[in-house]
Amino acid sequence: MPPTSGTAAQGQSGKESTPHRRYDPDRRGSISDAALDVIAEHGVAGTTYRKIAAAAGVPLGSLTYHFESLDEILQEAFTKLANHTADGFEAAMAEAGNAAQARAAVVRLITGELLNDPRNMVLSYELYALAVRRPELRQVTDAWMARSRAAVGRFFDPATTIMLDALIEGLTMHRALSLAPMPRRTVEEAVNRIVGKP
Template identity: 60%
Template sequence: MRRTPPPTRRFDPGRRDRIIDVTLDVIAANGVAGTSHRRIAEAADVPLGSMTYHFKGMDELLTLAFTRLADRIADRFDARMGAATDAGEAREAVVRLITEDLIGSPREVVLTYELYTLAARNPALREVTRAWMARSRRALERHFDPATARYLDALIEGLAIHSALDPTPMSTEDVRAAISRIT
């Protein structure tokens, strides 16, 4: 009698990371409310069982995904602020951060607001946003005093919200003028 060999496991060392990245894609397309283990598994091309194998539940997966988003944006922020050699270049780096990096990526704008909405009620995600704000302020404090860094951080968030929702968002020159007034 011939035996059927047992199924072989698919070697997929990047599976966990891919699931985390794909979670952001699914949220961007469907919102957190429309995100499920099944949708993520399908989009990541992994068996549904991989979701419970790699993650304790949806809360853990959302926290990891939004932490990855915050870290990626903060990395770009750090790079822009780190490249500035004086206050003038730092102000211009903030302008580019707002007009190119934040406003220039509708996907990231949607993901950021999904994070903020969840963070209002979820302590783990609130901590993700707090860590992100602290990192942003540290990058700004390379060139500005702590109070000015805090004002700029709030301006950046506010301008990103307005640009996402206002049918006539502020021009680059208006953004530059607002930053100049604060600094």
Template identity: 50%
Template sequence: MSAPAARVRRVDPHRRERILDAAIDVMAARGVAGTTHRVIAAAADVPLGSLTYYFTGLDDLRAQAFARLAERATRAYAAHFDGVRSAEDLVDAVTDLVHDAAGSRPDEWVVAYELYLAALRDPALRSVTEAWMRASRGVLERFVAPDVARGLDALVEGLIMHRTLSTAPASRDETRAAVRRALAPLPG
């Protein structure tokens, strides 16, 4: 009689990150409402039980996926401003950010908007949005005063949302003019 075959254990050191990335992709495709454990597990190509091993539930998984997206976007955002050396560079960088989204994929903006909406209904997610906004403002505060950074950050968010949702988005020249006005000293 031969010994029973040893169970082969799959070595998968990046499984948790793959699950989080799959959750981001699923939320982009299906929205928060259409995101389930089964769909995420299938997208990540992992057993369903892996999700409960790494996450306490679907809310925890979504929150960690949103945080992962925010961290990734924050790094790209900060890197986007690395070459800014003058006020004109800042205007150019903000304009490029609005029109090119700092290299973000369009589906990442879809998930960002899913996060914003989810955070309206789930106060626990506001820590993710707050951290993301603080990080964005922190980058801008390298160039402008904190109150100006707050306004500029809101302008950037609004302009990107308008570009994403509008059937006739602002031109690059219109965006540049809006950014210049936001950065110009008030008269008198």
């Protein structure tokens, strides 16, 4: 049987303003990008397909077409977050040429824009809260941690690296969650003690 017989008269005029985009090769990417924005603004608790679709400027049905579930979107979004932060981490450490410069770089990281950016911080803690509950996201945090430690590990022994990485986390967190500001001097001193500055 021929294709639905009589749909001949369809587009008699020449130019038409693309009623709907037919193919978008980076649709998946746009969606997970938008998901990060939504999580940053509303938290995982307030993240819905509809908000993501609106943020991405994409039809609602597109989300469930490209992703199996909301969780799959979250996973991809948080992977991007982790990579973004790890990139910044690596970049900061890459500038260091020796242990002393590495110490300074770590202090700059803890007190710098990347780790104190409200958006980044909010997203990170949302990820942590989710990761303790869901093993599949544990892989994301684990890979992230591995990259951070590798970046730091260029200058310190493995045990020190682990300690330093944890210290970075703890200091960043307490700076964020405390109402009282933490002096930069305290950060420097803590780093020095962990790495054993002579």
